[in-house]
Amino acid sequence: MSDLLVSGGRVLRPDLTIERADVLIDQDSGTIQAVGDEARSAAPADELDAGGDLVIPGLVNAHTHVAMTLLRGYADDKPLDAWLQEDIWPVEAEFTPEDVRAGAELGIVEMIKSGTTAFSDMYFHVPEIAAAVEDAGVRAVLGHTAVTVAKDDGGARADMQESLDVALELDGAADGRITTTFQPHSLTTVGEEYLREFVPKAREEGLPIHFHANETEDEVDPLVEEHDERPLEYADGLDLLGPDTFVAHGVHVDESEIELLAETGTGVVHCPASNMKLASGMAPVQDMLDAGVRVGLGTDGAASNNDLDMFDEMRDAAMLGKLAAEDASAVDAASVVEMATQGSADLLGLDSGRIEAGANADLAVVDLDAPHLTPEHDLVSHLAYAARGSDVRHTICDGQVLLRDREVQVFDEDAVRKRASERARELIDRAQ
Numbered sequence: 568m569s570d571l572l573v574s575g576g577r578v579l580r581p582d583l584t585i586e587r588a589d590v591l592i593d594q595d596s597g598t599i600q601a602v603g604d605e606a607r608s609a610a611p612a613d614e615l616d617a618g619g620d621l622v623i624p625g626l627v628n629a630h631t632h633v634a635m636t637l638l639r640g641y642a643d644d645k646p647l648d649a650w651l652q653e654d655i656w657p658v659e660a661e662f663t664p665e666d667v668r669a670g671a672e673l674g675i676v677e678m679i680k681s682g683t684t685a686f687s688d689m690y691f692h693v694p695e696i697a698a699a700v701e702d703a704g705v706r707a708v709l710g711h712t713a714v715t716v717a718k719d720d721g722g723a724r725a726d727m728q729e730s731l732d733v734a735l736e737l738d739g740a741a742d743g744r745i746t747t748t749f750q751p752h753s754l755t756t757v758g759e760e761y762l763r764e765f766v767p768k769a770r771e772e773g774l775p776i777h778f779h780a781n782e783t784e785d786e787v788d789p790l791v792e793e794h795d796e797r798p799l800e801y802a803d804g805l806d807l808l809g810p811d812t813f814v815a816h817g818v819h820v821d822e823s824e825i826e827l828l829a830e831t832g833t834g835v836v837h838c839p840a841s842n843m844k845l846a847s848g849m850a851p852v853q854d855m856l857d858a859g860v861r862v863g864l865g866t867d868g869a870a871s872n873n874d875l876d877m878f879d880e881m882r883d884a885a886m887l888g889k890l891a892a893e894d895a896s897a898v899d900a901a902s903v904v905e906m907a908t909q910g911s912a913d914l915l916g917l918d919s920g921r922i923e924a925g926a927n928a929d930l931a932v933v934d935l936d937a938p939h940l941t942p943e944h945d946l947v948s949h950l951a952y953a954a955r956g957s958d959v960r961h962t963i964c965d966g967q968v969l970l971r972d973r974e975v976q977v978f979d980e981d982a983v984r985k986r987a988s989e990r991a992r993e994l995i996d997r998a999q
């Protein structure tokens with residue numbers, strides 16, 4: 568048996584208490600074998616020093632478009648609809664499979680370096696993203712995102728079918744590190760007739776569903792006008808809601824929709840940075856938590872954030888949650904740490920996000936030896952408000968060391984950056 572000992576650190580336990588403990592990992596099964604006294608192994612095959620550090624569950628980015636790293640800083644300071652229609656979609660039409668691979672590798676390197684071990688993605692050329700995930704050793708929930716607007720019937724049906732096919736083909740890839748979702752892009756960009764035809768097929772196949780919902784008022788208002796019901800009521804009528812569904816954003820949800828989310832067990836991925844940058848609005852996160860809605864956290868793509876750092880996202884979620892509730896006690900530090908770990912992992916169906924024997928060995932080790940993390944009154948507060956992705960010293964996923972003393976082990980970081988820069992430049996040249 569091959570084992571790995573993470574030694575000398577303080578460990579964030581599932582109840583958010585902190586304990587001085589070693590963590591023993593079974594690398595063959597990729598799970599945590601023991602935490603604390605039982606973890607002291609006579610001669611582990613490998614050891615990671617966590618002296619003075621905080622060992623936390625690997626962060627889980629529950630909604631992104633990883634290859635959009637190529638568009639970081641390309642189009643800023645516009646609202647969602649204009650940003651997509653005028654800037655993003657015209658360039659995305661030029662993406663080649665190689666571009667998606669280069670963007671995915673860059674995004675994965677960024678996530679590994681900032682302690683994220685799993686992500687849920689919506690994009691196209693998905694086999695390229697899967698190949699990057701396989702090589703990197705991270706976990707991912709992938710899928711092909713279908714859009715039917717501005718397509719003829721044949722093109723629209725082919726796109727919906729591709730979303731089903733990709734989800735069925737890639738489920739379980741990379742030794743089980745890849746799982747999948749069926750992905751209509753949103754309730755306004757996929758026509759009702761296509762949802763009526765394909766959602767039952769996805770349900771029959773037992774596929775989880777991931778889509779954008781209630782992101783902006785400009786999206787909600789025409790849906791209410793057309794269907795004479797709230798967007799999530801419309802979605803429920805199409806069998807889109809349920810415990811196997813998670814929606815991205817959920818900004819403009821009214822009380823009845825919050826109740827519906829809670830009743831149906833539908834998850835919401837809160838994306839605070841993107842919602843602020845595109846001026847989409849403030850999600851009522853504390854109201855959703857109070858109502859028992861399952862809430863996770865995501866960065867959205869790097870073109871609307873503009874990074875994939877989940878520490879930033881925790882801080883943004885706490886800050887924006889207070890503003891939305893007009894209550895400084897709303898969306899507190901513990902809530903955002905839970906959202907970024909167990910909350911997101913739960914939505915994605917992963918046994919990650921908690922440091923406990925039997926769970927997936929997905930961990931990040933945070934170096935606390937920094938002025939901005941001094942003094943140490945409350946380490947959960949530090950995770951939410953003060954720590955940065957660059958404080959991550961080691962990252963482990965599925966029992967394998969992906970980042971050791973801030974060095975990426977699985978990719979040549981410089982080569983990934985160079986390739987992504989070149990591809991991004993050529994892509995923009997082609998699009999103009």
Ligand SMILES: CSC[C@H]1O[C@@H](n2cnc3c(O)ncnc32)[C@H](O)[C@@H]1O
Nearest residue numbers: 632655659689690691712779867868
């Ligand atoms: C067709 S692949 C996925 C699609 O989603 C686009 N996208 C990126 N960010 C958002 C967002 O906040 N709301 C809706 N759609 C978004 C991305 O550019 C791809 O085209």
Ligand SMILES: [Zn+2]
Nearest residue numbers: 779815867868
């Ligand atoms: Zn998105």
